[in-house]
Structure formats: structure tokens, C-alpha cells
Amino acid sequence: MKNNIAYLRKQKGLSQADLAAEIGIHWTNLSKIENDRSDPGMDRFQQIAGALGVKPADLFSEIEGFREDGPAYDSAGSQALLQFAGEAQAGVWRDVNIYANDEAQIAAISPDPRYRKARQYVWQVLGDSMDKAGIADGMYVVGADYWEFSERYRPIETGDIVVVERLRFDGQERERTIKRYQRIKGHVVLMPESSNPHHKPIHIPKDGIVEGEQIKIIAYVSGAFSLFGKAIYDLDEGQKILL
Template identity: 25%
Template sequence: MLDKRQQIRDWLASELQRKGHGAKGKLAAYLGVAPSGISRILGDDPTKELREIKAEELVRMGEFFGSMPPGIDLKPIVAKVHSTIPVRGKVAASTWMDVDDMDFGYEDMEEVPSVSTYPADMQFALEVDGNCLNKKAENGDILICLDVIRAQYQFKAGDLVIVERKKYDGQMVQRTAKRVRQTAKGFELWPESTDPAHQEPLILYENSPGETAQVIGLVLWIFRRP
């Protein structure tokens, strides 16, 4: 009889085949690992050490494929790895919105899994609205984020962060996700979008009159509904 580890590997290989060309790379990006990590999980190269699947990775694989390994109950794993957090609002590049329209009301808040590497009460989630992040996330995807202020996290070059711009004493808000770059002058935030309308970077060391800009979150991972 096959052990559970081999059952999971067989399921993974079958699901990748079902997804078709490019599935391994997409899964790797979804998990935040290198494609070679998936190959090591599958045991594709006998010269490489076999890599075990982490509990959190198994949960995300189930989300990615929209299925579970036969005979494997993910519910206890989900309960152990995750607690849920609300999707409190959205990100939408180049769009100024009234502060009341940017965040969801309590009854409209969806619950999604948090990430086990940080306390759930230091995390929040936002829904991607449009193509402002289409190099990394699709319209409707959920960004699981670390509250950098509560966590006292100092963002660095290469981070994907949530930035809020405000004007009119905070009544109008623009919230989006951008990639941090560091220059000789300071930090710049660059888009992860292919849309020509969203290519202008946000220069943090240059202030626009009447506006404020603040990095409020670090994107930890991207949740995609099956």
C-alpha cells in the first residue's frame, strides 16, 4: 500500500498533467518557490534530494488545483496552519476613491486563510480590482498582507508592498500594490502591471502638495479561488 507521502506526490503529478503546459511554473509562483522545488517534491531528478511538502504548501496546492489528494483530509491541516482574516477592502491603481468606497462593510467582508509565519492579528487581506497587478495577480485575487506598522517591519528593495495615497485630509484614497526599488535618493515604488496606464512609479522621497503616501502592508502571498 502506498504511504500518504507517495499518494500526495501521485496526486500532484496527476493534477499538473491535468492543468497542462506551464502548470508547474504557475504552481511554483503561487507557492512562492522555485520550479525546481516542485521537481524535487515530485522526485523528477534521482540525483536531487527528495523534498517533503510542508503542511501550508499542501493547503495552497489544494486551493490552486481546486481538489484534494485522495484519502487526505485537509481540514485538520487548515485548522492547524491557518486562522482566517477578513478581506477588508480592495487595491485599484490610478483610481482615487472616497474612503467609504475603498473598504468593504462588515457584512460584505469575506474570510480567507492567513499565513502561519505571522500572527493573524497582524495581517489583513485586500481584493485586486482590475489589472493593476496583472504580472502577479489577476482581477479578483486576494492579497494576504502583513501590517507593516503593527509588525514594525521595515520594507526593503524587492518587496511587494501595499501603498496608500491620501488627499483632501484623507477623504480620497488611492491604494495599490507596487514593487520596492531603492535608488541613491531613496525608495521608489514600481508597478507590476502590463497596462500602459499604470506604468508611472511612485517616488516616496518626493512629496506632492496636499498628498501623503504611506506603505501600509507587505504582500505575503496571493490567494486565488479555485
């Protein structure tokens, strides 16, 4: 998801060197973050937000008059159709540089009206890591941006289904997958719900780093569409609704 850091920095009259010095990193590392070639993790985004005098969600929120490569909007300023954010497939790592210059694609799926205050995206699910939750191979899930959902609706809770992103090799490779959020004895476990025993839980420590991997939740999943968009599995209500 494209960030607004460069835009907000320029609005404050700061150079990359100025902001980088403020948060204690080299300006070349800040450049990578601004251009989505590196993902520093939640703590660093919070630090950047503090230096810019904004909330962390503002680093990713749509800014009035600045919707470059963003989702489609109707005349009232609401998302009319959703931006396709790529594939979610457990165990498959992809080079982020391959997709860095891809043009934004719009999916013929409308946003969930319950969460219009948060940006929403569509991912195509590949594989069977969540088939027992009703999310089959080839379906499309609709998810609300994690930061905006958390600030404007509620925190992520045990039982929620989320889009998870894992990064390795200094952010050069990523995996995106769908999991069930569980908080067990003070730490977070992201659970598959699969008929395939190959899929294993992901345990997230407080710093979000496991054996050189950065792990973060990027979206709250509210529903999943069939391949042809003819049905939605309402994950909030736990029942299938025909459109």
C-alpha cells in the first residue's frame, strides 16, 4: 500500500536529510521507505509519524487532492470500486521489486459499506490455508486498512481474520497470507484454518521480528467473494449471503 511520507514531509518543508536526521537513520534508507522499497515495521512508522506531527494512519490515508495510484472514487469522495492489492498465498515469497512499478488495478468489487471510513482493498487468495473458514482457493477477500480500521472502528480482536505480511532480506521479499488472529497469554498467534496440515501458525513477538523476518498485520478482512463475484462469505456474521 503506497505511503504518503514524501508528500507529508514536503508539506512540512523538510528534506529527506532533515527527516532522516530527526528519526536517526540515513537519508538513503528514508528514500527506500518513501518509495515502498523497504518496510521498516510499525515502530519506525510511528516514529516517522511523530516527527511529521501526524497519526500513524495518516501515513497511509488518502489525502485530499492527492490520490496518485489510489482506488477509484465516486463523486461523493467514497470508494466506488476497490483497488486490487495482489495475491495472498501462504508459503510463497515474492520479490517486491518485480511489482514496484506496476500500475494500480481496479477490481469490479464494491467496498464493504460498514467500513467506508477506512480504505479497502481486494486480494486474491491462492491455496487452501483458510479453506475451513470458508475462504477457498481462487476467492477474493475484501480487507480494510489495518491502521485506519483500528483508529476509526476498533482494535483487532481474537477471532478476526486478517491479511498478514511477512518481509525478509531487508524487505526485498514478502509473503502475504490470510490468518485468524488469536491473542494467547499476552502474545499474538496467527492461525491457519486449513484441511492441509502443512500450514502452521505464525507467532508474533512484541517487536514483530522472527528469525530475520518482519511480520505485521496490514488489513482486517470483512468478506470473501467467489471467483465470479456472485456470492460473499460475510466473515463478520459467519454466514454466506447471496448477492
